[in-house]
Structure formats: structure tokens, C-alpha cells
Amino acid sequence: MNVLRRVLLGLAAPVLALIVAGLFTTLLLLLTGDDVGGFWDTMLSWPKNRNLVNILNSASVLYLSGVAAAIGFRMNLFNIGVEGQYKVAMFAAAVFAGQAWLPGKLNVIAAVLVAMIAGAIWAGIAGILRTTRGVSEVISTIMLNAIAGPLVGYFLAKWGQSTGNSTQTKPIPEESWVGGITIFSDSVTKLYGLSLLAVVVGVLFWLVLNRTRFGFDLRATGSSESAAIASGVNTKRMIVISMLLSGAVAGLVGLPVLFGNSHNYGASFQAGLGFAGIAVALLGRNNPVGIAFGALIFAFLTEQGNLLNIMAGISPDIVAVTQGVIVIAVVIAYEVVRRARTRIEQAAVADALAAEKGAAA
Amino acid sequence: MTSAVAAGETAIELTGIGKRFPGVIANHDIDITIQAGTIHALVGENGAGKSTLMKILYGVQKPDDGTIKVNGAEVSFATPSDAIAHGLGMVFQHFMLADNLTVLENVVLGAESLHGIGDDARAEITRISEVYGFGLDPDELVESLGVGERQRVEILKVLFRGARIIILDEPTAVLVPHEVDALFENLRRLRDQGHTLIFISHKLDEVLAIADHITVIRRGTTVASVLPSETTSRGLAELMVGSELPSPSTEESTVTETVLLAVRDLEVTDEDGRQELAEISFDIHAGEIVGIAGVEGNGQTELVEAIIGMRHLSRGTVTMSGTDITHWTTRQRRESGIGYIPEDRHRHGLLLDSPLWENRILGHQSRPPSVVGPWLNLRGARADAERIIAEYDVRTPGVGTNARALSGGNQQKFIVGREMSGDPKILVASHPTRGVDVGAQAQIWSHIKAARKDGLAVLLISADLDELIGLSDSIRVLLRGRLVGRFDPQSVTPQELGSAMTGAGDDR
Amino acid sequence: MLAFIAGGFVLLSAVRVISGADEITSSGTLAVTLTATMPIALAGLGGLWAERAGVVNIGLEGMMIMGTLGAGYVTYHHGVLAGVLGAIAFGMIGGALHALATVIFGVDHIVSGVAINIIAAGIAGFLAEAWFTDLPGGGPTQSPSLADPGKINLSFLSEPASNLEDKHWFLVSDLASVVEMFTKNLSVLTLLGLALIVGSFFLLWRTRFGLRLRSCGEAPEAAESVGINVYRYKFTAVMISGGLAGLGGAYLALVSTSGFQVGQTQGRGYIGLAAMIFGNWRPTGMFMGSGLFGYTQALPFRDGTHSVHALLLVVAGLLVAVAVIQWLKGSRRNAIISVVLGAVFLTWYLTTDIVPADFTKMAPYVTTMLVLAFAAQRLRMPAADGRIYRKGSSG
Incomplete structure (x- = not known):
């Protein structure tokens, strides 16, 4: 199969999904009698610099969450628990950094490690349960998500500071803030310093997955656990390690906001990033570059969606519908493309054999 | 069209059947005529196209060309239900049973309208079971049944639906010999009561023992139709593989004194602590092929997995070139030079x-x-x-x-x-030529022989006795998880091996 | 199973008498428990239908969200009966989407389910704003107050039971509470839900339809080989699954509260799935699991501190019971672990006066994890559950 065909087949699914989602959204707007023209004008307008920065900020956070989910997906592990993992991790990091035991940026580095460890532990519980007790990680991570809320709530009440009717952790000292990076001089918003973590994680993910033995073992386990075992992969160990890695990356999700904006864990906690990350991973086919596109598309839609209320009088929630439809359409499209690809390849093999026979005769 | 057709009339007539898959021609120009009230065997190698043909006859797949006539009338089956409605039934090689359902539930499934799913059905199942001597309890979970019993459930399923024409796809592949005898007894009784049986196999002795007529399939098409009284296994084999009968034959011995793989007193148990393998001891020298014969399910899979390191040993040791590797992981073993051709690629x-x-x-x-x-x-x-x-x-x-x-x-x-x-030192080859075409088979044989010449120690597991006899320097027989016999392939006959595999020649 | 329930009940009763925490079996608590249990049980029942046919349905949450929306919209405009049907229909739309993706296109069940949850949350948020903002009493995130589906009162039974309950006798008063729970202000939807659970059992285990459906979850190739249209049964099962989850949503919007609110499912679809696994893919077990979740949700609403604290004693008692059973089974190690844990809970009970509310919230999830961890080997899910099946794979 030539390269062009491969690329075309690879692009077919996401493009198809975007079109389907666009059509479905339009239909829904027509159904509710909303301003369809206004919707598309708003969504397709080029964002202002300020909004562009917002898009990059939220895309980087989504990307981290997407990679966390993808690490599991690549070996058929469904870590539905990114949501709980980043909650626990962000809280742990906020508490740690708020104590200011270490000076300045050292505090940041240590807090990043704390977050990764906390996320890894929370995910590791599911990994251990799976390998030692055979408990499906889907159900245990869902349970861990549900436990994370009250657990963090309890310790927040215990260790946090109350101001008015909200409670938050002790603020991070200003010397440990990771301030914004100015991209556009006319924009008041700045890129979170720790957004760069997404770049680092992305490069590492690609490198480990495609260029190392560990990555090969991980992918092999994902595509056929039985073949991986026969090839000498200790799949139990792989399950635990990849859950730990997945959790560690999940632990990073909350950090750009924590060190760049909120400076404490409290009411400003943004929920739902874990599930959005799963969607982004699916959209990007668990591929480091694909997830980046997925994250950008999702962030773009959300940011533009925020304008809908003002510009066209439409609820921004419509964007969530679009995003969801993209995801389901893309997974169906990938499956259809995969089947088509197998058929094309089998035909190619047959052609090659027929040509060979013809030449021999 | 009548369902009761007297013996001697044509039950099934296939004309010019063809079926193509992407890249493969599975069947072409198939012509078969099957008389009612007979056992008609369909023989051919693995991959010759028997299974595809039967799927077509049973409505699982649609033919691209040709016609099917049942009891003289042309039919076209879109689904198995159509075939069932015409009095056909199929006993699959891989049992089509749900373990977690009872015998009754498995039998009535899809045929509930005949006798309901309650006491009427239970009575009918008991009746059929008694008539043919199946000895099945309708309320037992299939999970707890043995292989022979499961096969009887499959046959019962077919009879319950009133099938007069029964297709059996490699029914003896999973059975031990006394079960084969019992099955043949059941089949003859069915024939004598007017059923037509289509018996698919590549085990020629069995075919000669049970069939009234034999059709041979080679490379997707019918090549001969013979009577068992007029042919021999050798003759059938030649028809199956074409003019040249590739037979693996070992050249002079290359066995050396160096022991590369030594297994001592190996024991493997399953999750419930039951023995799957016990008291297994053998050596393989450099340049030696040790063949393991045995009816499937007697511990071959477990033995291979124990040597590869995929199974935990409850006792015993595995030694490679003098180094104890009993507690090594699969990866360590592979790194140190064990090659593995798995049974299920x-x-x-x-x-x-x-x-x-x-x-x-x-x-x-x-x-x-x-x-x-x-x-x-x-x-x-x-x-x-x-x-x-x-x-x-x-x-x-x-x-x-x-x-x-x-x-x-x-x-x-x-x-x-x-x-x-x-540069492997040891090669573990489990059914290396299963499901491959004749050409590839010959090539794989020559590669295994080359490995032996290069001084590898080869453990060869196979269900194909000719392959074992032709390649091995020494043959061991595995029966119920134990090594029960040791044979010299130069002098042993398939019959002797066969009886050792079944325990008939077991003097212990 | 019955002995188990009875034993637990006696234990609860005993703890009530010892601790004086009357609320742990009061009719009020039980009534709230039942209300909290039903949506979870309906979602769990939906999960059971899908998984019995071999399709894992993690999209229950989304289908439930669809149900709340359908109940809100249709009830407001067409009355409560239509509203319940509308909720079921809305849930079924979600089910149809899941079936399309998993059964027809062979998409991974978890992936499809997650996507459906995202879509449903988006649709509910968007349509709620479009539909309810301008209605009197409505808003962008909630519907106007909705009519109640109706309640059943059998006062000739509930009043004597209530009197009996007030006597606080050992066991007798507790049983009276149970009678009162079923005879006083029993919602019609609760009755419907209970009927559906019983009906599902009969349909799935006692009819030809059920046998065929279960065979698709146990051995789809075998089902296909005897002429069963596996796709159709799986599709039907997932549609029913969605409908039941939708009904669970209706229960939330019409009985638990009196109107639709964005986000009111709060993960109950997931909990229903957990309850189903907890109950070993059987209706009775699933209902018990749901009850456990419902009870721990309900108790803090009534006299939170004292009753929950008394529950520590129940847990200690249960652990001792487990220890005895394990000891008799010959597993001394597990018995000792149980006794030690029991002692920990007893100490906790004796040395404190209250249990933080957060711990109570966590309890059912932790329990489920522990049950899964220690009983996973004994759980028996349908053999082909979650496996992607493609037509023509038989033979």
C-alpha cells in the first residue's frame, strides 16, 4: 500500500467525523429554531489573539489528559479514572506547594513530582487490583473517581482555609508561581508556563511508544495480549507500569492552572477534564500527533462556543454535542476504514500472488 | 418435496459449487452426489476447502457459483435456519455450545417452537438421549460435561430439530479412541434409522472404517469419488495430496552427545490443583528432533507452555545446556536461545x-x-x-x-x-504445519530438518503421525499428561503409535 | 441469599437497640433509601439487559441523562404518563446509538459508551437552555416544577405498622418499618420499577426470548449457528437497556425531585453498573447492590451523625460474621484479617462520636471495590460480554 493511500485513509475518518458532527449540530439547531447562520459565523470566525491564547491553554491541559488516557488505551486498558487521578494529584500538589517547604522554582519541581506520584498511586490501585484480583480496571477506576471527590473534600475541609463560603488550600507563595508566557503583546491573557509540560509529555510519549522496547511491548500487549505473553512480555507488570504512567501523566493535568492562575485548590477546580481527555485521545487515535489535533479542535470549539451566547444567542452547550458526535462518529469511521484497509491489503496480496504465478507460467 | 426419502435416493446433489474470498479460491467446480441413508465421507487435507463447502451447504456462507439440490429440489440457503428447515443439521468441529447454559437450554435454543423450553422439551431430550444411548441429563450445565458428552449434545441438538441429513465436521478430532468407537456406534445407529450422514475428516483409517461412500477434495475441488472397499489409505492419501505424496523423511542421524534441553520430573497443575502434566522427563540433544505424539488435549499445550515459561511448574526442573532455567521468564528463555513456533499462530x-x-x-x-x-x-x-x-x-x-x-x-x-x-539453540515447534498448504508444508519440513542439521534441539509436537515419524529421531507419546511410551521412528508404525496414544498398548 | 438478607437485618436491628440510633431502620430512612435505590436499580437493570446480551453499557449514565431531559420536557407539555414514556424513548435513542456503534459497526463497547455520555451531557445542557429558559419557573439549567406520577397509600397497613415501629421493639419494629416503607407514599414509579425487575427476571430466564438473548451474551457463534439473528437480539437488548436507564432518569426528575435539573444523575449510571456487577449479573443481586448504595446515600439525610456512627458497629458485626464463616471454611488467614478489621471498626465506634460525612459518601464505593477484590473469582459474567461479535464468524 502506498504512502498516499495510507495518508488518505488515515485522514478519511476524522474528516468524515467532522462533517457528520457539523451536519448533526446544524440539524439540532434547525430543530430548536436557533440562528444557524450565526452559529457558523461565530464558530468559523478567526479567534482574537486573547482567545487564541485561551485555546492554547486549554488545549495543553486537554492534551495532557488525552495522553494519560491514551497510554492505557494503547494496551487495551481503559483508564476511565483520569478524572479522579488529576483531582487527587492537583490537590496533593496544591497542599505541598502551599507549604512552601522549598524555595522558588524548586518548590514547583517538587510539586510536579508530588502530583505525578499522587496520580500514579491513585491509578496504580486499579492496576494492582486488575493484576492481583482480576478486577476490571473500568469499574475500579469509576469507583476511584467517585471516592476521589469525598476524599479530597474531607482533607480540604481539614487542611484548607475558609474565605467566605468557599474553602481552598493555602495559596502557593508568589515566588513559586509559573507565570504566563506572553505570545501576543496586545493580549491580556498569557500562556500558562506549565503548558509546556504538554510538549515535553508529547515528545516523550511519541519517543517511548514508537522507538523503545518498552513502547513496543506496550503496543504488542494492546494488540494481542496472548501474542505478547508468548513473545516474553510480562503483561501483568506492563499493566501495572502503564497504569502508573497513565496516572502520573494524569497528575499533570491540573498543574498549568494551579501554578499559572488559581494558585490554590478550591472552588475554581475545573471538573470534567478527564472525560474530555478520553474523548480527545479517541479522536486522535491514541497517537501523539493525533491527540494534539484532537485537543486543539476541542479547545477551539469550546472557546468559540463561549462566544455563541453573545453573538448568536445560542447555548454554548451545543459545542459539547458537537464534540460528542465527533467522538462517536470518528470511532465508527475508524472501524469502517480499518475494515476497508484489511480488504484492500488482502486484495493487494492476492494480486501480488497472481502476478507472481502469471510470471512463473 | 418429502422429508422421508427412501434409502438409495439422492439426498443431496451439489453441482459446480464455487466460492472465492479475497485472495483465495476456497472452492471451485465441486460436484458431489450423496445417497440418502448412507454415511458419506468427505476427505481432504487441512485447507483443501472442506469446511468452506460445508458452510455453504449449511447456509453459513453463500456460494458464488453452482446449485444445491436437497431431496431433488433446488434450494438456496440464506441462513442456517433455511438449511435447518430443509432437514439439514450440522455438528461443528468447534462445539457451538454455551458453557453457562444447561444441556436443555443449549438444545432448545433456536428451536423453541418445537417443544417449548420447559417440560415437553425436557421429555423429548430424554427420549432422544435414550433412543440413541447418549446418556445426557437435560439440566446439567454444559460447562461440567466432557468432550464426548458435549459432542453428543451437539448431535442431540440436530436430532431435536428433526434433521434427516447430518453434517459432522471432523467429529473425531477432539475424541480419544474409545470415544471414537462410541461415536461410530451412534452414527451407525443413526444411519440404520434412515438418517443421511456427511462425515468430514482427514483421518483416512477412520473414514475407511465408517463410510459407505468417499469423496476426495483437493485444492478446493472434488477430484475423486470412491467406495471404501475399492481403495486403501495409501490410495486415498495420494488422491488427497495429488500425484506427489510429500513425505517428510529424515536423512542420517545428526544426534550428538550434547544435551541441550533436559526436563526432569515436570509437573503442572491447573487452577484447581488438578494435574495436567506429571512425571515428565526427557532429554533433547543437539541435532535431535524429539516428537511428541498424542491425542489433542492430553497435555501437549501445557508441556509447550511450561518449556516456554508461560506456565508455572508445580514440580520439576527444566535445564538448558546445563543451566537451570526453571524459574526463568519467557523473555529470558527466548533471549538465551529458545525459538517457539506456536500452535495457534x-x-x-x-x-x-x-x-x-x-x-x-x-x-x-x-x-x-x-x-x-x-x-x-x-x-x-x-x-x-x-x-x-x-x-x-x-x-x-x-x-x-x-x-x-x-x-x-x-x-x-x-x-x-x-x-x-x-541463532537459537532450541526450537519448540507446536503443530508447525497445521492449516498450511501442501507447498508451505514441504518448505517448513525442510526448514525443520535444516535446523536439526545445524545442531538445534527440536521439540516437535504434532497431531500428524506421518509428520512425526518422518521428522523425529525419537518419538514420545503423551497420554493424560504423562509420557507413556518411547518409539524409534525407523521401526514404529502409525498403528503402534495410535494404540499407545489411546492407552490400548499401555502395559502399566 | 435470603438467609444473608435476614442475617443482615437482624444485625441492623440489634445495633439499633444497642446504640439507640433509631434512624438506622426507621421507616423514614427506609423510604428515602427506596427512593435513592430505584434510579440506581433501574440503571443497573438496564446494564443487566445489555450485558446479558453481551454488550457492555457504560453509556448508561448518558442514557439516564437523556431520560431526565425527556421526562422534564414531555411531562411539562403532555403530562406525567407521556413524560415517563418520553423518558424511556429518550433513553432508547441513546441505546440505539450505542447499539449502532457496538453491534453494527463493531466499535469497542467502552469507547462508544464514553462517547455517548459526552453527547448526552451536551444535548441535555443545550436543549435544557433552549426548552426551559423561557418557561415560568424554568431556567437554563432546570425545568419548571413537574407533576408527581402518583403515590399509593395503604393506610390500613401503614398505620398499624407505624404504631408498631414507635415501640422500638427488637426486630418487630424494624419489620414494621419495612411494611410501612411499602405501604405509605409508595410512588407508582417505584412499583413499576420493582415490577420491571421481577418481570425482567422472568423474561430473561423463563422465556424463549430471554434464552435467545442470553445465548447471544454467552456464545454468539453458537446462537448464530442455530439460526438466531444475533444482531437483532443484541440491538433489542441495548435498546431496552437504554429505555430502562431512561426510566431511571424519569424517576430522578419526577420522584426523587420534582423537576429536571442539569447534572442531576450525578454518576448514577456508573453506580448502576457497579451494582449490577456487585450482584453478579443477576436481578436480585443487582437490586441488593443498589440498595446498599441507596442506603448509604439516604442515611446521612436523616439524623446523619448518630446513625452513621452506629453503622460502624454494623460493619464490625459483619466482619466478625465473615470471620466465622471464613474460619469454618478453613481459611484462617482471612478469618484473622476479618477479626482484626472488625476490631478496628469497633475501636472506631467506641472512641468517636461522629463519622465525617465524606466517609459515608465514600463507603459504598469502597465496599464495591472490596467486594470486587475479594469475590471477583466467584463472579460469573456472561462469557462473551464485551466481545465484539461479527456476523459470519460461526463455524
Whole structure:
């Protein structure tokens, strides 16, 4: 199969999904009698610099969450628990950094490690349960998500500071803030310093997955656990390690906001990033570059969606519908493309054999 | 069309049946006539197209060409239900049973309208079971039944639906000999009561013992129709494989004094602590092929997995070149030079949706040329996959093709090539030619012989006695998890092996 | 199973008498428990239908969200009966989407389910704003107050039971509470839900339809080989699954509260799935699991501190019971672990006066994890559950 065909087949699914989602959204707007023209004008307008920065900020956070989910997906592990993992991790990091035991940026580095460890532990519980007790990680991570809320709530009440009717952790000292990076001089918003973590994680993910033995073992386990075992992969160990890695990356999700904006864990906690990350991973086919596109598309839609209320009088929630439809359409499209690809390849093999026979005769 | 057709009339007539899959012609120009009230055997090698033909007859797949007549009337089956409605029934080689349902539930499934799902059905099942001597309890969970009993459930399913024409796909493959005898007894009783039976097999002795008529299939088409009284196994075998009868034959012995693999008192138990293997001891020397014969399910899979390190031993040791490797992981064993051709290549040998060059790395994740330290060497893996494709005659457009797209024989040749890479000392080959075409079979045999010549210790597990006799330097028989006999392939006959495999010649 | 329930009940009763925490079996607590249990049980029942046919349905949450929306919209405009049907229909739309993706296109069940949850949350948020903002009493995130589906009162039974309950006798008063729970202000939807659970059992285990459906979850190839249209049964099962989850949503919007609110499912679809696994893919077990979740949700609403604290004693008692059973089974190690844990809970009970509310919230999830961890080997899910099946794979 030539390269062009491969690329075309690879692009077919996401493009198809975007079109389907666009059509479905339009239909829904027509159904509710909303301003369809206004919707598309708003969504397709080029964002202002300020909004562009917002898009990059939220895309980087989504990307981290997407990679966390993808690490599991690549070996058929469904870590539905990114949501709980980043909650626990962000809280742990906020508490740690708020104590200011270490000076300045050292505090940041240590807090990043704390977050990764906390996320890894929370995910590791599911990994251990799976390998030692055979408990499906889907159900245990869902349970861990549900436990994370009250657990963090309890310790927040215990260790946090109350101001008015909200409670938050002790603020991070200003010397440990990771301030914004100015991209556009006319924009008041700045890129979170720790957004760069997404770049680092992305490069590492690609490198480990495609260029190392560990990555090969991980992918092999994902595509056929039985073949991986026969090839000498200790799949139990792989399950635990990849859950730990997945959790560690999940632990990073909350950090750009924590060190760049909120400076404490409290009411400003943004929920739902874990599930959005799963969607982004699916959209990007668990591929480091694909997830980046997925994250950008999702962030773009959300940011533009925020304008809908003002510009066209439409609820921004419509964007969530679009995003969801993209995801389901893309997974169906990938499956259809995969089947088509197998058929094309089998035909190619047959052609090659027929040509060979013809030449021999 | 009447369902009660007297013996001697034509029950089934297939004319010019053809079926193509992408890249494969499974069947072409098939012509078969089957008399009512007889046992008609359909013989052919693995991959000759028997199973596809039966799926067509049973409505699982649709033929591309040709006509099917049942009791004289032309039919076209869109689904198995259509076939069932015409009085056909199929007993699959891989049982179509739900373990977690009872015998009753399995039997009535899909045929509830006949006798309901309650006491009427229970009475009917008990009746059939008694008439044919099946001895089945309708309310038992299928999970708790043995292989022979499960097969009887399958036959009962078919009879329950009132089938007069019953297709049995390799029914003896999973049975031990006394079960085969019992099955044949059941089949004769069915025939004598007017049923027509189509018996698919590649075990020629069995075919000669049970069939009234024999049709031979080779490379997707019918090549001969004979009576058992007019032929011999040898004659049938030649019809099955064509003019040349490739038989693996070992040249002079290359066995040396060096013991490469030594197994001592090996014992494996399952989760419930039942013995699957016990008291297994043997040596394989450099340049020696030790063949393991046995009816499937007597511990072959467990033995292979224990040696590869996929199973935990409850007792005993495995030693490689004098080093105790009992507690080594699969990876350590592979690194130190054990090659492994698995029994089920789709499950254990390949990443079906990955390109061939990635499949080259599989099992060699820690060794050059595919790996440098912790890093993959993509170029090395590609180049070496190219080498395997050339040296082992793997027919594929290139190394970027996904393994799934290749035919079984080519997949297997690739696996053999891969496992022979990196200078292995020991080769564990489990059913290496199962489900591959005759050409690939001959090639794989010659590769195994070459390995022996190069001084490898080879453990060969096979269900094909000719393969075992032809390749091995020594044959051991595995029965109920124990090694029960040791034979010299130069002098042993398939009959002697057969009786050892069944325990008939067991003097213990 | 019955002995188990009875034993637990006696234990609860005993703890009530010892601790004086009357609320742990009061009719009020039980009534709230039942209300909290039903949506979870309906979602769980939906999960059971899908998984019995071999399709994992993690999209229950989304289908439930669809149900709340359908109940809100249709009830407001067409009355409560239509509203319940509308909720079921809305849930079924979600089910149809899941069936399309998993059964027809062979998409991974978890992936499809997650996507459906995202879509449903988006649709509910968007349509709620479009539909309810301008209605009197409505808003962008909630519907106007909705009519109640109706309640059943059998006062000739509930009043004597209530009197009996007030006597606080050992066991007798507790049983009276149970009678009162079923005879006083029993919602019609609760009755419907209970009927559906019983009906599902009969349909799935006692009819030809059920046998065929279960065979698709146990061995789809075998089902296909005897002429069963596996796709159709799986599709039907997932549609019913969606409908039941939708009904669970209706229960939330019409009985638990009196109107639709964005986000009111709060993960109950997931909990229903957990309850189903907890109950070993059987209706009775699933209902018990749901009850456990419902009870721990309900108790803090009534006299939170004292009753929950008394529950520590129940847990200690249960652990001792487990220890005895394990000891008799010959597993001394497990018995000792149980006794030690029991002692920990007893100490906790004796040395404190209250249990933080957060711990109570966590309790059912932790329990489920522990049950899964220690009983996973004994759980028996349908053999082909979650497996992607493609037509023509038989033979």
C-alpha cells in the first residue's frame, strides 16, 4: 500500500467525523429554531489573539489528559479514572506547594513530582487490583473517581482555609508561581508556563511508544495480549507500569492552572477534564500527533462556543454535542476504514500472488 | 418435496459449487452426489476447502457459483435456519455450545417452537438421549460435561430439530479412541434409522472404517469419488495430496552427545490443583528432533507452555545446556536461545494488525537486529524482515503489509523464519504445519530438518503421525499428561503409535 | 441469599437497640433509601439487559441523562404518563446509538459508551437552555416544577405498622418499618420499577426470548449457528437497556425531585453498573447492590451523625460474621484479617462520636471495590460480554 493511500485513509475518518458532527449540530439547531447562520459565523470566525491564547491553554491541559488516557488505551486498558487521578494529584500538589517547604522554582519541581506520584498511586490501585484480583480496571477506576471527590473534600475541609463560603488550600507563595508566557503583546491573557509540560509529555510519549522496547511491548500487549505473553512480555507488570504512567501523566493535568492562575485548590477546580481527555485521545487515535489535533479542535470549539451566547444567542452547550458526535462518529469511521484497509491489503496480496504465478507460467 | 426419502435416493446433489474470498479460491467446480441413508465421507487435507463447502451447504456462507439440490429440489440457503428447515443439521468441529447454559437450554435454543423450553422439551431430550444411548441429563450445565458428552449434545441438538441429513465436521478430532468407537456406534445407529450422514475428516483409517461412500477434495475441488472397499489409505492419501505424496523423511542421524534441553520430573497443575502434566522427563540433544505424539488435549499445550515459561511448574526442573532455567521468564528463555513456533499462530505468533516488520520484532524485543539497547532499530527490523521474506519464500507485497492479509502458509513461513533468527539453540515447534498448504508444508519440513542439521534441539509436537515419524529421531507419546511410551521412528508404525496414544498398548 | 438478607437485618436491628440510633431502620430512612435505590436499580437493570446480551453499557449514565431531559420536557407539555414514556424513548435513542456503534459497526463497547455520555451531557445542557429558559419557573439549567406520577397509600397497613415501629421493639419494629416503607407514599414509579425487575427476571430466564438473548451474551457463534439473528437480539437488548436507564432518569426528575435539573444523575449510571456487577449479573443481586448504595446515600439525610456512627458497629458485626464463616471454611488467614478489621471498626465506634460525612459518601464505593477484590473469582459474567461479535464468524 502506498504512502498516499495510507495518508488518505488515515485522514478519511476524522474528516468524515467532522462533517457528520457539523451536519448533526446544524440539524439540532434547525430543530430548536436557533440562528444557524450565526452559529457558523461565530464558530468559523478567526479567534482574537486573547482567545487564541485561551485555546492554547486549554488545549495543553486537554492534551495532557488525552495522553494519560491514551497510554492505557494503547494496551487495551481503559483508564476511565483520569478524572479522579488529576483531582487527587492537583490537590496533593496544591497542599505541598502551599507549604512552601522549598524555595522558588524548586518548590514547583517538587510539586510536579508530588502530583505525578499522587496520580500514579491513585491509578496504580486499579492496576494492582486488575493484576492481583482480576478486577476490571473500568469499574475500579469509576469507583476511584467517585471516592476521589469525598476524599479530597474531607482533607480540604481539614487542611484548607475558609474565605467566605468557599474553602481552598493555602495559596502557593508568589515566588513559586509559573507565570504566563506572553505570545501576543496586545493580549491580556498569557500562556500558562506549565503548558509546556504538554510538549515535553508529547515528545516523550511519541519517543517511548514508537522507538523503545518498552513502547513496543506496550503496543504488542494492546494488540494481542496472548501474542505478547508468548513473545516474553510480562503483561501483568506492563499493566501495572502503564497504569502508573497513565496516572502520573494524569497528575499533570491540573498543574498549568494551579501554578499559572488559581494558585490554590478550591472552588475554581475545573471538573470534567478527564472525560474530555478520553474523548480527545479517541479522536486522535491514541497517537501523539493525533491527540494534539484532537485537543486543539476541542479547545477551539469550546472557546468559540463561549462566544455563541453573545453573538448568536445560542447555548454554548451545543459545542459539547458537537464534540460528542465527533467522538462517536470518528470511532465508527475508524472501524469502517480499518475494515476497508484489511480488504484492500488482502486484495493487494492476492494480486501480488497472481502476478507472481502469471510470471512463473 | 418429502422429508422421508427412501434409502438409495439422492439426498443431496451439489453441482459446480464455487466460492472465492479475497485472495483465495476456497472452492471451485465441486460436484458431489450423496445417497440418502448412507454415511458419506468427505476427505481432504487441512485447507483443501472442506469446511468452506460445508458452510455453504449449511447456509453459513453463500456460494458464488453452482446449485444445491436437497431431496431433488433446488434450494438456496440464506441462513442456517433455511438449511435447518430443509432437514439439514450440522455438528461443528468447534462445539457451538454455551458453557453457562444447561444441556436443555443449549438444545432448545433456536428451536423453541418445537417443544417449548420447559417440560415437553425436557421429555423429548430424554427420549432422544435414550433412543440413541447418549446418556445426557437435560439440566446439567454444559460447562461440567466432557468432550464426548458435549459432542453428543451437539448431535442431540440436530436430532431435536428433526434433521434427516447430518453434517459432522471432523467429529473425531477432539475424541480419544474409545470415544471414537462410541461415536461410530451412534452414527451407525443413526444411519440404520434412515438418517443421511456427511462425515468430514482427514483421518483416512477412520473414514475407511465408517463410510459407505468417499469423496476426495483437493485444492478446493472434488477430484475423486470412491467406495471404501475399492481403495486403501495409501490410495486415498495420494488422491488427497495429488500425484506427489510429500513425505517428510529424515536423512542420517545428526544426534550428538550434547544435551541441550533436559526436563526432569515436570509437573503442572491447573487452577484447581488438578494435574495436567506429571512425571515428565526427557532429554533433547543437539541435532535431535524429539516428537511428541498424542491425542489433542492430553497435555501437549501445557508441556509447550511450561518449556516456554508461560506456565508455572508445580514440580520439576527444566535445564538448558546445563543451566537451570526453571524459574526463568519467557523473555529470558527466548533471549538465551529458545525459538517457539506456536500452535495457534493467530493468538500466539503474530500481531495480526501490525506490519510484518513489527512482527519481526515480536519475541525478539531484546535482541539485535531489531533492538539497540532500550531502543528499537526500525531499519534493522525492516531489513531483517526482508531477509526472512526472501529466505523463507514468504509471499507478500512487502514488509509493510499487515500480517492479517497473508495466507496461513505464508504467515507460518514468516514465523518459522523469525524463530530461526538469532541463532537459537532450541526450537519448540507446536503443530508447525497445521492449516498450511501442501507447498508451505514441504518448505517448513525442510526448514525443520535444516535446523536439526545445524545442531538445534527440536521439540516437535504434532497431531500428524506421518509428520512425526518422518521428522523425529525419537518419538514420545503423551497420554493424560504423562509420557507413556518411547518409539524409534525407523521401526514404529502409525498403528503402534495410535494404540499407545489411546492407552490400548499401555502395559502399566 | 435470603438467609444473608435476614442475617443482615437482624444485625441492623440489634445495633439499633444497642446504640439507640433509631434512624438506622426507621421507616423514614427506609423510604428515602427506596427512593435513592430505584434510579440506581433501574440503571443497573438496564446494564443487566445489555450485558446479558453481551454488550457492555457504560453509556448508561448518558442514557439516564437523556431520560431526565425527556421526562422534564414531555411531562411539562403532555403530562406525567407521556413524560415517563418520553423518558424511556429518550433513553432508547441513546441505546440505539450505542447499539449502532457496538453491534453494527463493531466499535469497542467502552469507547462508544464514553462517547455517548459526552453527547448526552451536551444535548441535555443545550436543549435544557433552549426548552426551559423561557418557561415560568424554568431556567437554563432546570425545568419548571413537574407533576408527581402518583403515590399509593395503604393506610390500613401503614398505620398499624407505624404504631408498631414507635415501640422500638427488637426486630418487630424494624419489620414494621419495612411494611410501612411499602405501604405509605409508595410512588407508582417505584412499583413499576420493582415490577420491571421481577418481570425482567422472568423474561430473561423463563422465556424463549430471554434464552435467545442470553445465548447471544454467552456464545454468539453458537446462537448464530442455530439460526438466531444475533444482531437483532443484541440491538433489542441495548435498546431496552437504554429505555430502562431512561426510566431511571424519569424517576430522578419526577420522584426523587420534582423537576429536571442539569447534572442531576450525578454518576448514577456508573453506580448502576457497579451494582449490577456487585450482584453478579443477576436481578436480585443487582437490586441488593443498589440498595446498599441507596442506603448509604439516604442515611446521612436523616439524623446523619448518630446513625452513621452506629453503622460502624454494623460493619464490625459483619466482619466478625465473615470471620466465622471464613474460619469454618478453613481459611484462617482471612478469618484473622476479618477479626482484626472488625476490631478496628469497633475501636472506631467506641472512641468517636461522629463519622465525617465524606466517609459515608465514600463507603459504598469502597465496599464495591472490596467486594470486587475479594469475590471477583466467584463472579460469573456472561462469557462473551464485551466481545465484539461479527456476523459470519460461526463455524
